[in-house]
Amino acid sequence: MNVTRRQFLLGGLGIAGGVTLAACGGQTGGSSSSPSVTKAFPTPSVLPDPAVHKKLVAKQRSIDLGGIEASTWGYESQDGNPTIEVTAGDILQVDIDNQLPESTSIHWHGLAVPMASDGVPGITQDPIEPGEAFTYSFQVPHSGTYFYHSHSGIQLDRGLHAPLIVRDPSDPGDYDVEWTIFLDDWLDGIDGHTPDEQLAMFDSMSGTSGASMEGMDHSMHNMAATTESASTPSAGAASAAMAGMHAGPGDPALGGDAGDLAYPHYLLNERIPAACRTFEAKVGQKARLRFINAGADTIFKVALGGHSMTVIATDGYPVVPKQVDSFYLGMGERADVEVTLADGVFPLTALAAGKDGRAFALVRTASGEAPSPEASFVQLEAPAAFLTDLVAADSARLASGEPDVRLDVELTGQMMPYKWGMSIDGDTLATVNSGQRVLMTMRNTTAMAHPMHIHGHTWSLPDNGGLRKDTILILPGQSVNAELIANNPGDWVFHCHNGYHMATGMMAQLNY
Ligand SMILES: [Cu+2]
Incomplete structure (x- = not known):
């Protein structure tokens, strides 16, 4: 049975129905490269008859992370859903109206689009200034799991991103349900913090801005305070931040520091673990899960309780199917996974690798008690595969x-x-x-x-x-x-x- 559009939408971000809520146990908008560059950029040729025409407004907005309001910047879509679903070969047109207080851009992460639509301010286009609009237009070159995001400043660490799913017209997919799993690390608008503030703190530690050691100490104390004020405080992370800017206890498999920041929250489809999403299906159904790591500083270790997963594609290209207990997903990476669903209620956990925290959802095929977000399980404790261990499919x-x-x-x-x-x-x-x-x-x-x-x-x-x-x-x-x-x-x-x-x-x- 092929996945239907309705099933896909139900599995998408922030859509009620198959995905239900459940109680679970600037300063610079320009590219960092050369914002003052004066070269003339090619303008995207607006192609006729777009199969999908999305109208987005980039604006300040408040989102509900599950009982926690975060004031952030995000995309509001005229059709109510910023997720883009399109078929390879289609013409995609996206009009973006910038209502942010700084300039912005959109990059189509993973898609080989013409340079004029690639969305890197200062390199492929002028920044889209506040109050300005821009039209991206291209023929979608390849099927797979992608996402789009701002490529300006540190806007990636705000809410300016969404899934971009490209269907293969020659391969409708042999699965019953399909879920997009959008992972993120989140600090924007929590206790008044912003990514720009974090970036300024890092800049003050660069040794080039005249910051003294005293300034660095001050920054570190700010960082520790950030961690302590989080709703899931971790003394370990706080003291580690004080001691050496480590974001957490580390993960030996990653061979070094886990990242730069201990985030107050890790999200799965915009929800904290305590107010997680539930993905519902029937026992024995085949599910396709499209994982996207939209985080700015967090590698996730992904596992589904009670199941091994078969990885069938990464970054939009098929691989020789490989069965894994868990896998690492770096920032910007995507993985498509197939699972035949067992009978019960299962934890879908994305550990913030080497940090204290996780993103979480439930997969439910039966009534029964939900596992706690904090619970560990065999697949999560098993060594995780790296996507670079995969082998390309012949095609x-x-x-x-x-x-x-x-x-x-x-x-x-x-x-x-x-x-x-x-x-x-x-x-x-x-x-x-x-x-x-x-x-x-x-x-x-x-x-x-x-x-x-x-x-x-x-x-x-x-x-x-x-x-x-x-x-x-x-x-x-x-x-x-x-x-x-x-x-x-x-x-x-x-x-x-x-x-x-x-x-x-x-x-x-x-x-x-
Ligand atoms: Cu890096």
Whole structure:
């Protein structure tokens, strides 16, 4: 039985019905790169007869995280649902009206769209200033699980993001229900905090703004206070923040620091664990779960109690199906998973890896008592798979070939002083030629994992079974080879998808 549109919508974000509520036990809107650049940017050609025409307003709004009101910035859609559902090959048009107090942009994360619609202010377009509008228009190039988000400043860590699901017209999918699982780390509007304030704090620790050690101490105390004022206080996280800016106890499998920030909340489809979503289905039904990590600084470890999961795709491209108990999902990564549902009520848990906290929902096929959000279970305690352990399905493979260009990419930086960067052969810009096969060797010299994301392309990982990824989680000390074919001319950024790392310089550019 194929999934129907109605089932999909019911499984979508913030929609009542199949997903019900249950009591569970600026300062700169421009790109950090070059906001003052004066080059003339191509304007997206508005294509005729869009199959989906979305009208969004970016605005200040309040959202209910489950009894906690958060004042944030988000997208209001004229049709009531900012999730975009479209079929590969369709024309998608999105009109964005910027009612925010600062400039903004939209990036179609993972989709190889023409440069004019890629949404990076200062690189592919002028910032969309407050009160201005902009129209993105493109033919959707590929099926899969994607999302869209602001690419301006640290707006990624606000509510300016939503799922983008692209159906494959030749593969309707052999499953009964479909759920989109949107994971996020959340601080915006909690106790008056904002991502811009966090970014300013990190900037004050960069050693380049004239901040003294005294200033750093002050910042650290602010951070500890932030943690302590959270509704799920963790003395461990607070003292760790005081001691060394660690975001939590760490996860040995990630090989270093878990992230930069202990967030007050981790969300699954905009809900805290205490007011979680429930996904309902019938025993024996086959479910497709589309996981998206929209967080700015949190790698999630995902598991479903009572089930192993079969990963069938990542970043929009099919893989040789692999059964896992749990897996890591870095910021910007997506994974499509199939599960045949057992009889009962099951915890769907996304641990904030290496931090104190989790996102949570319930999967219910029967009446019965719901497990506590805090409960652990076999699959959650099992070692988690990395998506880079997957192998590309034959249909997803790039034809093999010798690279025409080899680029050495080095990831650098540390927490103290707070400074993150990257270079390509010692520079921040590389120029190649159209049609070339480009091999990037990305070396992580830091003590933290970085999810590296490229625009306009999907890499092929020759040493990882030809796996296709647009976002690759690279562990401390790890080196990853990633190839692309230069077949989408333009100026393309690639960067760490930790919002704070990107905003403070972990970004480079590939032009052709
Ligand atoms: Cu990073």
